[in-house]
Amino acid sequence: MEHLAFRVLLFGRGHGPGVVPGRAGVHRLWGQLGCRMPGSPAIMAPSEPSVGFVANLGGWSDAKGPAAVTNRDNIEGAARFAVLVESSADAIIGVDSDARILIWNKAAEALFKYSANEAVGQPISIIWPEHKRAEAEANVAAVRRGESVVGFETERLAKDGTLCSVSITLSPVFNDQGDRIGSSMICRDISRRLELERELRHSQKLEALAMMTARVAHDFNNQLMAIMGYTDLALASERRDDVDRSLTQVRMASERAAALVGKLLAFGRKRPGSVEPVDLNEQVRRTAELIRSLLSPDIEFELRLQDQLDSVRLDPVGLDQVLMNLAVNASDAMPAGGRLTITTRQQRLVATDPGTGVPAGTWVVIDVADTGSGIDEALQPLVFEPFLTTKPEGKGTGLGLSTVKDIVDQAGGFVAFDSRPGQGTVFHVYHHAADGRAERLESTGSRAGRSERPKSVLLLEDDDQLRALMTRVLTEAGHDVAAFSSTHQALVWSGLNSVQLLIADLLAPGMGGMDFVKRLRATNPRLAVLVLSGNGGDAPQLPASSEGFGFAQKPISPSELVDVVDSLTGRA
Known part of the structure; x- marks a missing residue:
């Protein structure tokens, strides 16, 4: 404390840390503070008012009488201030x-x-x-x-x-x-506050997930019913064209179910994904499938997507959350029904927009419009403040729009809105346009360059039906396959046989898929590896040498499986 009081007094007089008065002067100053001087063996009583020292830019000098009283007041004030500073x-x-x-x-x-x-x-x-x-x-x-x-x-x-x-x-x-x-x-x-905000934002995502659970279950059961029904028709039919049509419908229903599960898993992820070039229209179409599942039947939903938009660089999972949060807010604003419209467009600004503050440049814009109750004018300046909510207690965290702004800000974009009470609200989300038009990447299914020589494949998959399916697919593609349900069985077999490719489920029973991969690669660094996962998480950390290492999310089609395997074994 005495050190701090001394520094406070010096600071108040304009002295820097290198300005140090003589030891005698310092000793008497500590005496006036009623403190022990550093290195002094005893506590000194305050000096008499007639003795003091005045600190100024020119140094230290003896002072008596009124000057000493003034100086003592300064010192006592410094001491009191030091107590406040230390207690903060x-x-x-x-x-x-x-x-x-x-x-x-x-x-x-x-x-x-x-x-x-x-x-x-x-x-x-x-x-x-x-x-x-x-x-x-x-x-x-x-x-x-x-x-x-x-x-x-x-x-x-x-x-x-x-x-x-x-x-x-x-x-x-x-x-x-x-x-x-x-x-x-x-x-x-503020580290604790930021941590709490992150947790609350995640809980807001879970709240949105909870809202759509019943509708998602409905849609998913529809797909399952279609799969089972068309499969029964195919099994019962004796006509080849009927079988083909039924199996085509089974395939389509399976793809819709897989897409639905994938979207749910991506939206529920706690961590953001990677920033990548995104076809905004395609991303909006995919998210729209989830949005439809959470809207009540009396809300009309429409997409108006401008053709030939420039691509944007952003986190697709973050964009999903932005759209979902805005859709949830819009739905809450229309309890008696209405219309929700999502529009995409490209806008070129030659100067900063005075209304939104968006600077000049080329922007790809998403407009989310509803015909709901609108936002009260008194609340509009506070719309993006955390924890602001007009919903009943227990019905919302008040972090939906705050999260939207955070995600858009982090992507280098802007978010603005127009609202009139009783007439609805439009949110405008601006993202920088990247160079070039967005291109949808599609698998060509090309098998050019496929090696005709059979490869020795070790398959580790605990699901009996999937293990049998993949074994058949790879065998028909010309590979020699040894399939096991646990790492212990596979480990024994690999010790007695040569393996060129390992296909392992990430959550395989036993030591786990990645630990098994590391163990086999330690003895065979050239072993090609394909890790599969069905839980929607991030790709596992690559080994030190990632040559010949692949990762794929389930479900993966037979043709895609064969293409990936042939690509990996071509380097083995």
């Missing part, structure tokens, strides 16, 4: 005009892991991570111009190399003559 739960840092640290309280020690002795005298840049340096320098420049920076959320670097999520307030500090002598910084640790 927020990190409080004082920086001199050269951006060197002069004040560093206990909360700063706890947050950044530097002791006061280590931090004082160091440049404030010791807590700047390299990727935030330009941002921090801009803030310092603003303070030097006499401006304040309030509630700026960013990251700073601790002594042990960890990043701290903080809210920073920076203010210039002036002396009695109006000269800027430094700046004050208050850093609040």
Whole structure:
């Protein structure tokens, strides 16, 4: 505490951390504070009012009489201020005009892991991570111009190399003559708050999933009924053309069911996916299948998609969540029914749009419009604030639109809206147009370059029906297949036989698919590997050498399976 009071007094007089008065003067200053001087063996009582020292830019000098009283008041004020600073739960840092640290309280020690002795005298840049340096320098420049920076959320670097999520307030500090002598910084640790917000946003996704469960079950059961019905017709028919038509319908129903499950798994993922070029119209069409499942029958749903849009680079899973959140809000705004319309269009701005703040450039825009109750004018400025909700208690987290804005912001886009109470709302989502038109990538099914020589394939799949299916498909494609349901059986067989390709389910019983892969690759680095997964998660981490390593999500068609296997074994 005495160290801090001393630094507070120096800071208030305009001294930097390198300005140190003589030891005798320091000793008597600590006496006036009623504290023990560092290195002194005893606690000293406050000196008489007639003895004091005045700190100024020119140094230290004896003072008696009124000057001493004034000086003692200054010292006592510094001591009281030091108590406040040390008691703060927020990190409080004082920086001199050269951006060197002069004040560093206990909360700063706890947050950044530097002791006061280590931090004082160091440049404030010791807590700047390299990727935030330009941002921090801009803030310092603003303070030097006499401006304040309030509630700026960013990251700073601790002594042990960890990043701290903080809210920073920076203010210039002036002396009695109006000269800027430094700046004050208050850093609040917001890591816990951000963690809670992430968890709440995820719960908001789960809330949307819960809303669509009944409708999804209905749609999925429809597909199952179609599969079973057409299969029975094919089995009962003696005419080849009837069998072909029935099996075609089975195939189509299976694809619709697989797409539905895939969308649900992707939407329920906690982590965002990768940023990639996206055909916006195609992505909207796919998400529309889920949106239809959550809308009540009395809400009309329409897509108006402009042809020949430029592609955009974004996270498809994030876009799904944006559209789902906007659709849920629109549905809630139309309890008695109405119309929900999703439109895509391309817009070229030659200057910043004064209404939305969207800068000049080429934008691919999604408009989500409803004919619902609209947004109250008093609430419109707060629409994107977290936890704002007009729904009854327990019916919403108030994070739907906040999450939309966060996702769009992270993608470098903009979101705006128009709303009139009683007439509905339109949300406009802007994404940067990438170079070139979007192209839909389709499998050609080409088998050019396929090796005609049979390959030795070890298949690890615990589902009996799938194991039999894949064995038949690969055998008919000319491969020698040994199929097992557990890693223990497969391990024994692989120790006695040569294997060129391993196909393993990620969740295979026993040691697990990836552990089994690593074990076999340790003895056979050239082993080609195909890992399959049916849980909709991310691809597993690739081995150190990923040559000849493939990953595919179930369901995978027989032709796709053969193509992937032939591609991998061509490198084995």
